[in-house]
Amino acid sequence: MKRVLVTGGAGSIGSYVCDELVRRGHQVIALDNGPSLKVEHLFDSGRFQFVQDSVLVAEVVERLVSRCDIVIHLAAIADPKRYVNEPLNVLNVNLKGSLNLLDFCSRMGKRFVFASTSEVCGKNPNVPWDEEADRVLGPPSINRWCYSTGKALIEHYCYAYGQQEGLPFVIMRFFNVYGPRCDDLGQGRVIPIFLEKFLRGEPVVVHGDGKQTRCFTYIEDTAQAVVELALSEAALGQCFNVGSDRETSILELAQLMKKVGGFDNPIVFKPHREVFGDSYEDIPRRIPDVSRIKRVIGWEATTPLEEGLKKTIDFYRKY
Ligand SMILES: NC(=O)c1ccc[n+]([C@@H]2O[C@H](COP(=O)([O-])OP(=O)(O)OC[C@H]3O[C@@H](n4cnc5c(N)ncnc54)[C@H](O)[C@@H]3O)[C@@H](O)[C@H]2O)c1
Numbered sequence: 001m002k003r004v005l006v007t008g009g010a011g012s013i014g015s016y017v018c019d020e021l022v023r024r025g026h027q028v029i030a031l032d033n034g035p036s037l038k039v040e041h042l043f044d045s046g047r048f049q050f051v052q053d054s055v056l057v058a059e060v061v062e063r064l065v066s067r068c069d070i071v072i073h074l075a076a077i078a079d080p081k082r083y084v085n086e087p088l089n090v091l092n093v094n095l096k097g098s099l100n101l102l103d104f105c106s107r108m109g110k111r112f113v114f115a116s117t118s119e120v121c122g123k124n125p126n127v128p129w130d131e132e133a134d135r136v137l138g139p140p141s142i143n144r145w146c147y148s149t150g151k152a153l154i155e156h157y158c159y160a161y162g163q164q165e166g167l168p169f170v171i172m173r174f175f176n177v178y179g180p181r182c183d184d185l186g187q188g189r190v191i192p193i194f195l196e197k198f199l200r201g202e203p204v205v206v207h208g209d210g211k212q213t214r215c216f217t218y219i220e221d222t223a224q225a226v227v228e229l230a231l232s233e234a235a236l237g238q239c240f241n242v243g244s245d246r247e248t249s250i251l252e253l254a255q256l257m258k259k260v261g262g263f264d265n266p267i268v269f270k271p272h273r274e275v276f277g278d279s280y281e282d283i284p285r286r287i288p289d290v291s292r293i294k295r296v297i298g299w300e301a302t303t304p305l306e307e308g309l310k311k312t313i314d315f316y317r318k319y
Contacts, residue, residue, distance in 0.1 A: 175243025
């Protein structure tokens with residue numbers, strides 16, 4: 001039995017990670033400054049504690065890190081709209097919060113498992129990306145890149161703390177996680193945004209020509225990978241792509257959701273610039289090379305998109 005601190009533990013991925021850890025008999029503390037709604041079902045498990053506070057508060061982080069064996073650091077501002085509108089908050093939480101955790105993990109010799117992102121590779125056109133793929137970004141004057149840069153900098157810190165201070169760490173790069181309990185309808189990422197429109201009977205708006213693709217990864221598959229990586233000795237000191245390698249265009253996604261949910265809304269198109277303004281740049285393709293994670297821990301995403309979408313749509317219909 002391990003004692004695990006999950007920052008961002010009341011978030012979408014975090015709540016599933018807490019579920020999986022508790023299910024496997026581990027003792028979990030979730031640190032999150034957001035509401036506890038997604039984890040309240042764990043309150044009576046006897047193996048779960050929720051602390052509503054910020055990763056920016058050093059005393060809190062120090063106290064909680066000292067009480068655990070492993071830190072899974074998922075807390076972040078991870079909403080694309082907020083990269084554009086609140087770059088300062090994004091940088092503060094994603095950098096300063098992570099540095100707080102790294103510092104205490106390093107001093108106390110605790111394992112640090114860091115949630116990074118496929119965004120780190122930016123607009124590198126050479127897909128699929130393995131973990132050593134180049135980072136191809138726009139300039140810092142474009143807010144959109146602050147999230148990618150913040151995450152990449154913390155990856156650098158992981159390697160630096162590992163090399164100079166002996167920090168045990170694992171880096172995970174997630175690729176478009178979706179499922180129940182992800183974002184409020186209409187908020188954040190593409191699937192909840194489309195779903196809100198479908199459920200309201202309104203036109204579903206595809207940005208650009210809809211040919212941009214993503215690899216959608218079901219949230220329970222993702223949570224299993226996180227827990228396996230966090231507990232694995234073989235994973236230490238390495239970075240892993242955590243994702244499905246099935247590529248789906250945004251237009252196909254809209255059409256598939258329409259079919260799976262039995263909806264009859266029209267699908268319409270809108271230029272990116274009209275939606276996000278001048279400081280947003282979309283990425284045409286984002287595909288992981290998942291050979292490393294398969295080789296090291298034997299994990300692969302197994303939930304077919306149709307099945308994951310069905311579970312997601314059913315969840316939000318009852319919501
Ligand atoms: N969902 C994805 O597709 C995806 C893709 C790539 C990377 N990631 C990364 O995975 C992690 C989890 O993402 P998610 O999709 O579950 O996002 P989420 O927004 O659902 O969860 C993040 C959680 O962090 C919490 N948080 C924010 N600021 C905090 C602070 N100062 N102190 C404590 N808690 C704070 C939020 O309240 C939220 O519950 C993030 O680090 C994100 O960058 C997610």
